[in-house]
Amino acid sequence: MKIVVCLKRVLDTQERVEIAPDGKRLVSTGLDYVMNTHDECAVEEAIRIKEAKGGQVTVLSLGPSGATETIREAIAMGADEGLLLEAEGDEEAWGPKSTASALAEALKGLEFDLVFFGLESGDGSHHQVGLAVAEALGLPAVDGVKKIDFQDGKIVVRRAVELGEEVFELEPPAVLTLVDGMNRPRHPSLRGIMLAKRKEIKTIKVAPREEPLRLIQLRKPPERAGGEILGEGKGAIPKLLEKLHEAGLVR
């Protein structure tokens, strides 16, 4: 099974992240980027499939030259190859559409049975790129996969929906977006890190195509008012019910 995992590096959410003065980007006081959480699970899932069934895992990322670090992290976990699409031009020009089109173009040159994405990125949270890539390649896609099984040459995937799950059967090639929590990503070992260090990451420079989506302004959520203490213990119940009725939360 040949799997390509598309991943993105995002600002470490443990850092203090602020909105840049131009109001269009997030900036961090530190310099640390991490692998997007959903993508980490996608890498883990791909490596598990490779370990069980053989095959190859290739990691593909679009980003600045420093994104090789995130690609190497995936290789340290157990992926085999890495390819970086080095993004030229303004950060603003790289919206979901232009990113998906660059990734789709690169995927045309790669051999694969499955393409994995994390459900969405932890920074932009557009939740578009995976599906737009599937669309561009004319491939079936399942969004929000929480489990993948292999039965009689078919791929059986489950996605969580409200009150239950949907089960799909598909044949490769296909695109899946995977959700955080479907597995527990392994720690890369130091041995893996040292192997990844020696691995050459193929880099292709890409320019943005037209991006119909423009980000105008990032805003912080309004400050939340402090809570209200209605009382203590059982005595607070009537007042609490009254408030819940007022808010239309109970009838």
Add this chain to the structure above:
Amino acid sequence: MEMYPMYSFFSEEHRILKRMVRQFVEEELNPHVDEWEEAGLVPREVFKRLGELGLLGIRFPEEYGGAGADMRTTVAFVEELARCRSRGIVMGILVHTDMSSPHLVRSGTVEQQRRFLPEIISGKKICAIALTEPGAGSDLAGIGTTARREGKNYIVNGSKVFITNAINADLFFVLVKTAPELGHRGMSLLLIEKGTPGFEVQRMPKKLGMHGSDTGELTFADCPVPVENLIGEENRGFYQVMSGLQIERLVSSVAMVGHAQQAIEDAIQYAQERELFGRRLADFQVTRHKLARLQTKLEAARQLTYAAARTIDEGLDATAVVSMCKAFCADVACEVADECLQLHGGYGYMEEYDIARLYRDIRLWKIGAGATEVMYEVIAKKMGLQEQERRAPSEPVRAESGR
């Protein structure tokens, strides 16, 4: 991971390693530290897990399972390991990785390395180093443990105290006198295995801090140690130990910086939550300046650890810079601990916050791995300031014509 932007001492692989170790500490060590502090030692499984992640042989040869990496990689590892909420556990791990087993790589024979290194690197066997005795610590040449050659064995007699990992360890690197009449030129390093007849270990249970570490006393009574367990050359043990101390002092300094950084981060969080006189603690300028001053000193200490690591990686004599580093980091870390405890007020004195434990733990480092006074002696010597023999009172003082 950084609090503010600064040139990076680390490369890509170091940053990946740092994130891995940080996660490992948060997920697999910190949830259990209270239990391990209570028990007074860390379960052996922790060493095996570290072995699986490849963290016990960072600079060791790849043929035995090591990573063949540099000192910078060790610094990256230790900075993050130091975020463990039990500094005693950190010390136990570092004694294994950087204070004892490197002697086998530096001075051991191929046969010895083949025999012991794979199990040391995988964490199946745990190491300790035994130098200090009841009557000799800083004055290492004054040790009294002897090893007398008898056929195929050395017969070891004597005792060692304050030995970290004493209960857990399987392999003890023990400094002995093989030719007592030759002073420090008659000392050797023996690898003594747990279970050797005449070798006993007793726990030294009551310490100010470092409760997660198993400290013990070793006694040797006519203990036969096979001659093939001599590490390095006979009678060269003192020099071997001295050269190993540079790495021991550097890694302990890096650990101190990591501990102190965590103390500052905790204090920042506390200062932003705690209110008094209707304002947050952090809204008082005195609090902000205090923390800024501590962070500045700590950054200077950290940069000294980087300079020392670089000096070692470049193969230069690191004695002076490492000694400065050890003395300075211990001073700064103790100051940080004291000031951050003060910032917590009464809560700082209670076990509820980590700062109480950190304050106790960190104090060791002005003593362990070379007391601050010894560091200053080494530095002074490197500055050309050597003590001269005391003159007899009757002898007239002659004018010196300079050096």
